[in-house]
Amino acid sequence: MTADVEIEEHLVPGDIAAQMRGDVLAGLGATPKWLPPKWFYDDAGSALFEEITRLPEYYPTRAEREILTARAPAIAAAGDAKTLVELGSGSSEKTLLLLDALRAHGSLARFVPLDVSGGALREAATRIAGRYPGLEVHGIVGDFTRHLQHLPMGPGRLIAFLGGTIGNLDPGERAAFLSSVRAVLEPGEALLLGADLVKDPATLVAAYDDATGVTAEFNRNVLRVLNHRLGADFDPAAFDHVAVWDAEREWIEMRLRSRYAQDVAIPGVGLTVSFAKDEDLRTEISAKFRREGLTGELAAAGFTVGRWWTDAAGRFALALALAD
Numbered sequence: 001m002t003a004d005v006e007i008e009e010h011l012v013p014g015d016i017a018a019q020m021r022g023d024v025l026a027g028l029g030a031t032p033k034w035l036p037p038k039w040f041y042d043d044a045g046s047a048l049f050e051e052i053t054r055l056p057e058y059y060p061t062r063a064e065r066e067i068l069t070a071r072a073p074a075i076a077a078a079g080d081a082k083t084l085v086e087l088g089s090g091s092s093e094k095t096l097l098l099l100d101a102l103r104a105h106g107s108l109a110r111f112v113p114l115d116v117s118g119g120a121l122r123e124a125a126t127r128i129a130g131r132y133p134g135l136e137v138h139g140i141v142g143d144f145t146r147h148l149q150h151l152p153m154g155p156g157r158l159i160a161f162l163g164g165t166i167g168n169l170d171p172g173e174r175a176a177f178l179s180s181v182r183a184v185l186e187p188g189e190a191l192l193l194g195a196d197l198v199k200d201p202a203t204l205v206a207a208y209d210d211a212t213g214v215t216a217e218f219n220r221n222v223l224r225v226l227n228h229r230l231g232a233d234f235d236p237a238a239f240d241h242v243a244v245w246d247a248e249r250e251w252i253e254m255r256l257r258s259r260y261a262q263d264v265a266i267p268g269v270g271l272t273v274s275f276a277k278d279e280d281l282r283t284e285i286s287a288k289f290r291r292e293g294l295t296g297e298l299a300a301a302g303f304t305v306g307r308w309w310t311d312a313a314g315r316f317a318l319a320l321a322l323a324d
Contacts, residue, residue: 004129004133004134004135004136004137005125005126005129005137005139006136006137006138006139007118007121007122007125007139007140007141008138008139008140008141008150009118009140009141009142010140010141010142010147010150011116011118011141011142011143011147016116017229020039020229020230021230021268021269023035023036023039024226024230024266024268024269024271025269025271028266028271028273028281029271032279032280032281032282033273033275033279033280033281033282034281034282034283035222035281035282035283036168037168037222037254037283037284038116039222039225039226040218040219040221040222040225040283040284042221042224042225042228044221044224045218045221045222045225048214048217048218048221049218051214052210052214052215052218055210055212055214055215056210057206057207057209057210057211058207058210058215059203059207059315059316060163060164060196060207060315060316061163063311063313063315063316064094064162064163064164064194064311064316064318065094065097066311066312067309067310067311067316067317067318068094068097068098068318069097070309071309071318072097072098072100072101073101073104073105074307074309075098075101075192075307075309075318075320076098076101076102076104076105076107077105078190078306078307078320079102079158079190079192079320080105080107080156081102081107081108081156081157081158081190082107082108082109082110082154082155082156082157083108083109083110083111083112083152083154083155083156083157083158084098084099084102084108084110084111084112084157084158084160085112085113085114085151085157085158085159085160086111086112086113086114086159086160086161086162087114087144087148087159087160087161088114088115088144088161088162088163088165094162094163095111095113095160095162096128096131098160098192099111099128099131099132099135103132103135107156108132108135109135109136109155110135110136110137110138110152110155111128111132111135111136111137111138112137112138112139112140112151112152112157113125113128113137113139113140114139114140114141114142114144114147114151115139115140115141115142116141116142116143117141118141121139121140121141122139124139125137125139138152144161144177145173145176145177145180148180148181148183148184149183149184151184154186156188156189157185157186157189157190158189158190158191158192159181159185159189159190159191159192160191160192161181161191161192161193161194162192162194162318163194164194164195164196164286164316165194166193166194166195166287167195167196167251167285167286167287167288167289168284168285168286168287169287170285170287171287171297174287174297175297175300175301178191178297178298178300178301178303179301179302181301182301182302182303182323185323186323187323187324188322188323189322189323190306190320190321190322190323191298191303191319191320191321191323192318192319192320192321193294193298193318193319193321194316194317194318195289195294195316195317195318195319196286196287196288196289196315196316196317197288197289197290197291197310197314197315197316197317198250198288198289198290199288199314199315201245201247203315204245204252204288205243205244205245205252207252208243208252208254208286209241209242209243213241215241215243215254216240216241219241219254219256219283219284220236220239220241220256221236222256222283223236223239223256224236226266229268230266230267230268230269231266231267231268232264232265232266232267232268233264233265234264235262238258238259238260238262239256239257239258239259239281240256240257240259241254241255241256241257242254242255242256242257242280243255249285249287250287250288250289250290251285251286251287251288252284252285252286252288253282253284253285254282254283254284254285254286255280255281255282255283256280256281256283257278257279257280257281258275258276258277258278258279258280258281259277260277261274261275261276261277262274262275263275289317291308291317294317294319295308295319298319298321302323302324303321303322303323303324304321304322304324305319305320305321305322306320306321306322307319307320308320
């Protein structure tokens with residue numbers, strides 16, 4: 001670890017395991033059944049998602065990168081940030097475009113990545129500190145829905161929440177999250193938000209149900225995670241992958257559909273779950289946005305959208321929202 005890297009931990013041992021147990025009890029005990037998408041991501045799930053981002057059907061990653069490649073200098077000039085904060089940073093690969101632009105702009109002094117994976121965070125933080133000599137890197141191991149109050153104060157901060165991850169939150173969760181982001185910012189500091197846009201349903205569904213079946217394996221991986229972490233006896237092959245466009249809510253739902261009636265034991269939470277034939281387990285929502293709707297949600301949380309950029313095809317947007 002270099003002298004320019006500091007790592008701060010706010011997930012205590014057993015915290016993630018306790019969250020998983022709580023989510024499984026709540027979601028698999030509900031009607032209809034659900035699980036949050038964060039449990040896709042063990043090492044295998046992360047590798048499958050990286051494969052998804054390279055699929056021809058999955059446009060969001062390419063579209064967001066197109067915007068960042070074209071607009072990073074404008075983002076740097078508009079935000080004039082001295083501190084770049086990235087929520088759910090992972091490998092921080094796309095963030096290099098912002099870091100390069102902010103460094104060229106001359107304002108950047110500190111990078112603050114926040115992620116639940118301590119190993120990935122340390123690796124990314126060390127790599128970035130080596131790439132940008134003199135840059136202070138202050139990593140935070142934490143959950144962006146619970147630990148924003150631990151973000152270091154000033155100098156002038158730009159919080160980046162990229163990848164369209166905002167769409168994995170339902171409207172109530174989005175309102176709470178955006179309000180929590182606003183609560184830690186000073187007036188004039190900014191949020192850079194990546195959001196996938198409403199478009200034709202065929203394109204949307206294909207992005208979550210690719211022809212080669214990679215997304216199906218990614219979806220089933222949540223069952224493998226529960227098998228490994230909680231001793232469950234799910235047979236992933238007993239569930240079909242389903243992607244559905246909900247036109248009323250304007251979101252994609254990923255589901256796992258039980259091929260036949262079955263009981264699944266989950267010893268780690270002392271639960272046996274019964275599935276009827278063709279019963280669905282919802283594993284993800286991915287909301288899509290319209291400019292006026294997202295601008296309204298940001299305004300309700302105390303932000304004013306100053307700039308709005310899309311890729312050339314108008315598939316994806318980056319909104320630069322200033323704290324009022």
